[in-house]
Amino acid sequence: MFNLAIDSKLRGCDVVAMKVEDVAASGYTADHATVRQKKTGRPVRFELSEQTGQAVDDYLKAANKKPGEFLFTGRPGPERSMTTRQYARLVSEWIGSVGLDPWLFGTRSLRRTKATLIYRRAGNLRAVQLLLGHTKIESTARYLGIDVDDALAIVEQVDV
Incomplete structure (x- = not known):
């Protein structure tokens, strides 16, 4: 998730709204993807690094994700995306786990x-x-x- 967030340069609300087909329409992660931003309504194209592609492929397989599903689901169930608050909490925990101050990074x-x-x-x-x-x-x-x-x-x- 964090690799994808860095590669895509998307806002949190756009990261959590991504669907499987946004990055892996053929079942495997593409080299490039395009996502329409919520805030501006404009499409943004981005490249996925090899490392990110492998991480997303591994995640799709482990989570048994299919086209039409949200890439990152939340607690209410698989038909709903992760909330931006859940995403922010995960980022905060990850930042802390790598030794950085979660108050300075998000x-x-x-x-x-x-x-x-x-x-x-x-x-x-x-x-x-x-x-x-x-x-x-x-x-x-x-x-x-x-x-x-x-x-x-x-x-x-x-x-x-």
Whole structure:
């Protein structure tokens, strides 16, 4: 779940709403997936790393998941998705188990992780904007904690 959250760069509400066919329409995890975001209604395409693909394949097999089912189900039953609160609790427990402070990291940290790494390595704010599904470059800069003047200077160097 956490690998998928990092690779997809989706908000928690979108991670828990994913269905099996979103990532494994043919029964095996695809290299790429597209999910429509709840907040914006816009589709976001993302790549799944080999490690994530293997983890999702193993999970699908162990949980006996079928197309049409939610990828991550909650307590009420298999026909309902995990709630964002359940997801947040799991992330908090996982963060604590790896020795980090759960008060400093959470579900948003998972969304931000890969986007920040991509920005640091490529310096391409527009690419990160597209990957996150943001409509405004200023939102992406603010989200990554980049000074708006620095971000705009980078944007001016990129032809769209």
